[in-house]
Each structure stands twice: as structure tokens, then as C-alpha cells.
Amino acid sequence: MSVNCHIIMQALEEIAPFRFAADWDNVGLMVGSSSKQVNRALVSLDITEQTVGRAIQQQCDLIIAHHPLIFPNLTSVNTDTASGRIIKKLIQADITAYALHTNLDAAIGGVNDALANQLELRNVSVLSKQSAGHLLKLAVFVPTSYVENVRQAITAAGAGHIGNYSHCTFKVDGTGTFLPLEGSNPFIGNPGHLEYCNECRLETILPESIKDKVLAAMLAAHPYEEVAYDLVPLLNSGTPIGLGRIGNLPQVMSSTEFSRYVKDKLKVDCVKIAGQANNIQRVAVCGGSGASLIPQAAALGADVFVTGEISYHQAQQALDLKLCVVDAGHFSTEVCVLEYLREYLSEFGQAHDWSVEFIVDSEARDIFSFV
Ligand SMILES: [Zn+2]
Numbered sequence: 470m471s472v473n474c475h476i477i478m479q480a481l482e483e484i485a486p487f488r489f490a491a492d493w494d495n496v497g498l499m500v501g502s503s504s505k506q507v508n509r510a511l512v513s514l515d516i517t518e519q520t521v522g523r524a525i526q527q528q529c530d531l532i533i534a535h536h537p538l539i540f541p542n543l544t545s546v547n548t549d550t551a552s553g554r555i556i557k558k559l560i561q562a563d564i565t566a567y568a569l570h571t572n573l574d575a576a577i578g579g580v581n582d583a584l585a586n587q588l589e590l591r592n593v594s595v596l597s598k599q600s601a602g603h604l605l606k607l608a609v610f611v612p613t614s615y616v617e618n619v620r621q622a623i624t625a626a627g628a629g630h631i632g633n634y635s636h637c638t639f640k641v642d643g644t645g646t647f648l649p650l651e652g653s654n655p656f657i658g659n660p661g662h663l664e665y666c667n668e669c670r671l672e673t674i675l676p677e678s679i680k681d682k683v684l685a686a687m688l689a690a691h692p693y694e695e696v697a698y699d700l701v702p703l704l705n706s707g708t709p710i711g712l713g714r715i716g717n718l719p720q721v722m723s724s725t726e727f728s729r730y731v732k733d734k735l736k737v738d739c740v741k742i743a744g745q746a747n748n749i750q751r752v753a754v755c756g757g758s759g760a761s762l763i764p765q766a767a768a769l770g771a772d773v774f775v776t777g778e779i780s781y782h783q784a785q786q787a788l789d790l791k792l793c794v795v796d797a798g799h800f801s802t803e804v805c806v807l808e809y810l811r812e813y814l815s816e817f818g819q820a821h822d823w824s825v826e827f828i829v830d831s832e833a834r835d836i837f838s839f840v
Contacts, residue, residue, distance in 0.1 A: 471506040472823045474531055474565050478503060480817045481533065481569055481810075483627070485579060486678045489572040489599075489710060496572050499538045500556050501565030507531045510814070512807050513830035514800065516566050518551065521558045523832060530564060533810065533827075535580070535803060537568040573806065575599060575710045578813065580756040583806040585714040588734050588752065588775070596713025596753050597765050603677040604707045609687055609698040610645055612657065613667045620671060622690035626683045628675040632708075638673045645697075656692045676707055713755035713762045715769050721750045724773065724793050731775060737801045739839045743784035744793030749773050756802040760794075767792045777802045800835035 478498070490496045499516070510531040511524045516538040524532050538555060547553040559566050573579040585593045607628060611619045620638055623629070629637040645668035649655040658664035675683050680700070688696055722730060724746045731740050752773055753766035759776035760783040766774040767790035774792055777799035787794040807829045814827045 471508045471530075472818070472825050473503075474501075474505040474507050474567075475503045476821075476823075477507060477510065477531065477533075477814065477825070478567060480814065481567070483679065484813060485569045485572040485576040487572055488678070489575040491571040493541075494571045495537045495540050496568050496570050499534075499566040499568050500559045501531075501563070503565070505530055505563070505565045507565075507825055509826045509828065511828055511830050512811050512814070513833055514804055514807065515833065516555060516559075516568075518555055518558065520830060520833065521555055521562065521564065523830060524564055525558075525562050527828065529828075532559075532564060532566045533814075534566065534568045535570060535573060535806065537570050538566055569810075571712075573810075574712055574756065577708060577710055578809065580803055580806040581712065581714045581754060583809040584754045584756045584775075584802055585716055586809075587805045588731065588754065589719055590714065590716030590752055590754070591719065593714050593716035595709045595711040596715045596755065596769065597711045597762050598709045599711040604703040604705050605675050605677055605680060606672065606701045606703055607675060607683065607687070607698065608670055608672045608701075609691070609696065610668050611671050611691060612645075612693075613642070613669055615690070615692050616640060616669045616671055618690045619687060622686040623671075623673060623675075623683050626686035627679045628683045629673040630708075631674065638671055640669045640671050642667070642669055644668065654694055656694065674703070674705075677702075713753060713759060713765065715751065715753040715766065715771055718750050718752055721748050723747050724749055727752075727773060727793075728795060731795055731797050735797050735801045735805070737797055737835075740798075741779070741796040742793065743779070744773075744788050746772055746793055749793065754802070756806065757799050759802075763787045763790065763792065763794070775802065798835060798837060800837070804833075 507530040509529045511529040512533045513520050515536045516534045546556050548557050624636040631637045645666045648663045649660040727749045728742045749772040751771050753771035755762050755776045758778040760779045775795045779794050779796040784794050811827045811829050818825050
């Protein structure tokens, strides 16, 4: 069965919520309708005229891109310009376009995890941490015979994740009381009689971003007409998110060996390197244009920093901090996320009975070449 575009967008926003995006960014729906039915979606880095051409050719209903087509300073859709022509072509072909940009850079399982994974880094952590958003404590009062139903529903909706553990809940038995008033339709007891009922207090933890989904699942699984629950903001910090990653190579190598390693792993013809070292093991990465994270990479003890678009002066700054830098290009340090996204959406779709095909825009190439 085809799926409403809005459902696919919700799945994407589960890994890369809008609140992860930079203030200057423009993420989400770019062009088209979020209620479009989708049979096939193209996952691409950019939305160029060529990308749209390939989407039309492959009968795609949706383009999911990393780089936004429209930034907040767009004041007109002028079809004499490339962006105007792209927007016109998308509308004419009835293709919806959606972008996940800096929200996907910061997300767990986003651009930077894809890049760290491509370089086979181990013990990976976030290079530049930003707030992961608020965590909430949910405590719901459930009649004993329904605890498992409710537990399964809220954990299936994503509540109860702590580090590498899922389905984390706590239950304590007790006695609930209630007096059904006139007009009520109680699951247990009768209007006008005080009831004592064996209930459990079932607790779990969840990020605020999935609050609505978890509450909906809880209410659907709970037998009571009026469900008693507490939702409390916590001061605990959640899983850290943010730009860049830092981790260790499988083995120590020289800077020359590492340059070849990056070329091989990212499948690029050429990289630029500044600095020389014989014992490179700790590697910081940031997909795209990440040179502003040079100080963080040095501060966290990286031997080398891999990103795209490193300027002469930024490389000098790195060398002053005893950090080698490898410029592997904007495209090549980000393109690896497309397969990550395709896999995530395909698995999500399988679990939810979608019959949507997600395909990677494999014909897209880096706009730079080496001569
Ligand atoms: Zn980029």
C-alpha cells in the first residue's frame, strides 16, 4: 500500500527532529503536498534539475534530500533562475520535495555517524555536543491485568530507551480508588460507588519529541475511560546529539597511510592533507563543511580531523593545535548518509507494512573533479 507523505516525514522527524536544526536553516517540506501518496521515493544529497529529472524518470513521488532547495531568504520563484525552474518542474511533475539538513547532521544515525561508520571508527562519541532536548518521566496507573498491554504499547512507541537498552520500565503494585460520577461509563464498578482497584504504577522515560506518539499508544492500550497519568520534565540529559564525531581507527597508521585509507573508504580520487604524523589513531570527523570544529577536535585529543572545504588559514589553525587535517570534499563526506537513510526508511516501512520503495540517487556525482 502506498503511504501518505506525512507519515514518511514523521518517520524522518523521529531520527532528525526539526529542533536539532540550526537557526539559519530551512528544513522540512520544500515543495509540494505533505498529503501526497507515495509509492517510490528518491533519497539524494541535493535537489538539482538533474535530480528532479531522475525522479521523474524513475516515477518517484517524493524526493528526500539533505541540502535544502529553499532558504528563508527566498523572496520570489523566478523561473529564469535554476531554483525557480526546479520548483516549477517539481510542481508540474507533482513531486513533493523534503529536506533534512543540519537536523540530520546532528542526529544520532545521521550524516556524522554515517561518516564515522564509513571510516570504521570505534568507540564513537559526539564531537560538538548540543542539547538533546528534554526528557520526560511518564507514570501511568493501570489495572494489573492490563499492565503488559500498556507496557508493550508505550515501549513499541519508543518510550523506555536508556543508552543501549530499550523497553526500560518500572512497576509497583498498589491500590487505586475512584468514584464514578453521573454520566460516566466505568470499565470497573458503577456510578455512585467508591471503587478500590488493584492497580500498578508503570513508569518509563521518553524524549519530549515522541511524547504525542507515546501518549496516543498508551491511551489506546489502556482500558479506562479516564486515564490517570503523570508526565514530568526531568533534569537528566538524554543521548547526546551534535555535529561531528570522534573515535578510534582499528589500527595506528601514518598520515600518508591514513590519507590512502580515507580515499579508499570514501571512494574518492584525491584528498588534501595538512600535517604529518606517524601515530594516527584518534580521528575526528564532520561531514560537509566542518572546519569550524577544528578547536573541538584538537581539544578532544584527535590526531587528525576529516571534513570538507578546509581553507588555508583553517589548516594553519589546525597545525598550530598539533592536529592534522584531511579535506575529503563536501560531497564525499556526506554522500554516505544516503544509504543510511534508505536503510532506515526501508526497515521502518517494513515494520509498518508500507509498500514504498526508497532508492538512492546513485547517479549524482561530486561537482568537483580532479585533473
Ligand atoms: Zn552539506
